[in-house]
Amino acid sequence: MQTGQDAAAIFVERWNEAASFEQTGTCPVRNVLDKIGDKWSMLIVMYLAAGPKRFNQLHREIPDISQKMLTQTLRDLQRDGLVARQVFDTKPPSVEYRLTTLGHSLIVPFGHLIDWANQSIPSINKARAVFDAAS
Amino acid sequence: MQTGQDAAAIFVERWNEAASFEQTGTCPVRNVLDKIGDKWSMLIVMYLAAGPKRFNQLHREIPDISQKMLTQTLRDLQRDGLVARQVFDTKPPSVEYRLTTLGHSLIVPFGHLIDWANQSIPSINKARAVFDAAS
DNA sequence: GCCATTGATTACCTGGAGGTAAGTGCATGC
DNA sequence: GCATGCACTTACCTCCAGGTAATCAATGGC
Numbered sequence: 001m002q003t004g005q006d007a008a009a010i011f012v013e014r015w016n017e018a019a020s021f022e023q024t025g026t027c028p029v030r031n032v033l034d035k036i037g038d039k040w041s042m043l044i045v046m047y048l049a050a051g052p053k054r055f056n057q058l059h060r061e062i063p064d065i066s067q068k069m070l071t072q073t074l075r076d077l078q079r080d081g082l083v084a085r086q087v088f089d090t091k092p093p094s095v096e097y098r099l100t101t102l103g104h105s106l107i108v109p110f111g112h113l114i115d116w117a118n119q120s121i122p123s124i125n126k127a128r129a130v131f132d133a134a135s
Numbered sequence: 136m137q138t139g140q141d142a143a144a145i146f147v148e149r150w151n152e153a154a155s156f157e158q159t160g161t162c163p164v165r166n167v168l169d170k171i172g173d174k175w176s177m178l179i180v181m182y183l184a185a186g187p188k189r190f191n192q193l194h195r196e197i198p199d200i201s202q203k204m205l206t207q208t209l210r211d212l213q214r215d216g217l218v219a220r221q222v223f224d225t226k227p228p229s230v231e232y233r234l235t236t237l238g239h240s241l242i243v244p245f246g247h248l249i250d251w252a253n254q255s256i257p258s259i260n261k262a263r264a265v266f267d268a269a270s
Numbered sequence: 271g272c273c274a275t276t277g278a279t280t281a282c283c284t285g286g287a288g289g290t291a292a293g294t295g296c297a298t299g300c
Numbered sequence: 301g302c303a304t305g306c307a308c309t310t311a312c313c314t315c316c317a318g319g320t321a322a323t324c325a326a327t328g329g330c
Contacts, residue, residue, distance in 0.1 A: 008181040008242060011249045032259075032289045037172010039318070046146050055277055057229035066319055071278060081262025091327060102258050110245035114146045114242040117167035123237050124167075127216025174288070190307055201289060206308060227297060227306050 032054065035080070037119065040065055040073040042110065049107050052098035082106060170215070175200055175208040177245065180234065183218065185243050187233035217241065 011029055035041045040062075045063060047053065059070055075081035075096055082103035086096045099107075146164055170176045175197075182188065182196060194205055209232055212218035217238035221231045234242075 008184045008246065008249075010253060011177070011181050028256045029249060031253050032255070033172060033177065033246075036248070037168060041146070042168065051157075053179060056275080067278070067322095068280090068320085069318060070240075072318090079263055079266040081266075087277095090276095092291095093139050093326085097278060100253060105255070106251060109244070109251040112244035112247045113171070114164060116241060117164050120167070120240070121163045124215050127237075128214055131214040131216075173313070191305075194307095203290090203310090204288065207288090230307065 019117050035076070036110070038073075040069055041077060043079060044070075044073055044077065045082065045106060045110070048097060048099045048103070055095050055097070058097070077103070143222055170211070171245070173208075175204055176212060179205075179212065180217065180241060180245075183232060183234045183238070187221075187231050190230050190232070203224060212238070258261070 013028075014022065026075075043062065043065075044058065047058060053061070054072070055074075058074075059065065059067065062070070074083060074085070078085050079102055084098050084100050086098070088094045147237075176199065177191065178200075182193060188196070188203070190209075194202065196202065200208075209218060209220070209266070213220050213232075216235055219233050219235050221233070223229045223231065
């Protein structure tokens with residue numbers, strides 16, 4: 001709770017700080033949250049948490065992602081230093097993706113969020129049912 | 136780490152489960168992540184963490200949100216049971232928003248994420264600089 | 271020769287999140 | 301009698317994340 005309050009203060013502060021930038025929404029916290037909110041980043045991180053994977057291996061395990069989005073999301077993760085890309089000079093060149101130390105460190109706090117989500121889903125669904133019934 | 140791995144497994148499982156639905160993206164975990172990823176939900180939760188606030192009070196404290204989005208986001212949070220709305224029958228009717236118990240419980244895991252983000256920003260920026268230099 | 275696989279890139283298109291601006295009904299202040 | 305504040309609602313528009321599909325260059329199997 002205390003940590004939460006502190007975090008809230010920092011969060012709001014940074015957010016406001018970014019708001020004063022105006023030109024670009026370069027709030028560092030928002031920056032991270034955008035990745036978490038996008039459709040594929042966290043899914044890929046979670047798949048890579050199990051160990052390094054090749055491009056098409058990921059593609060097969062996540063059938064509903066397009067090649068374009070897989071490439072693009074991996075690039076973004078690589079750019080942010082969460083994922084490392086390694087090319088092997090085999091006959092048909094193969095590429096391996098693995099989480100970096102930084103990438104692995106995300107799994108812990110993100111895991112807490114997922115745990116919260118899973119625990120809270122019943123309450124949320126109940127609240128929604130009540131809300132929708134009254135409208 | 137262990138918790139993280141477990142969370143990852145549950146996450147991926149649920150995600151896939153939702154993928155099998157096909158018709159609607161009703162993955163419960165994605166459902167929660169969408170709120171966290173959207174532009175205003177978490178900012179409002181963080182502002183309300185400090186205590187109950189009135190509509191226009193929030194609007195003044197977050198100047199760059201539109202009335203439309205403030206109303207809409209508050210409604211969504213209310214529907215999910217994260218925020219409670221209380222109407223006072225004063226001469227110009229006033230409305231107060233406060234976090235529910237469920238809403239407060241989000242602050243803890245979300246705070247971990249923010250902490251991670253703040254701690255990791257230097258690494259991320261460095262990684263970006265390196266990546267951008269090599270392209 | 272034909273086709274598949276590997277890891278991409280590119281052009282084109284759509285849906286929906288979110289912004290802008292105006293309007294609403296009521297009450298108080300000047 | 302006009303403006304202001306409160307808590308919205310509505311119509312309209314814009315932008316971009318993400319999807320679809322075609323293409324690429326090299327290689328090995330049939």
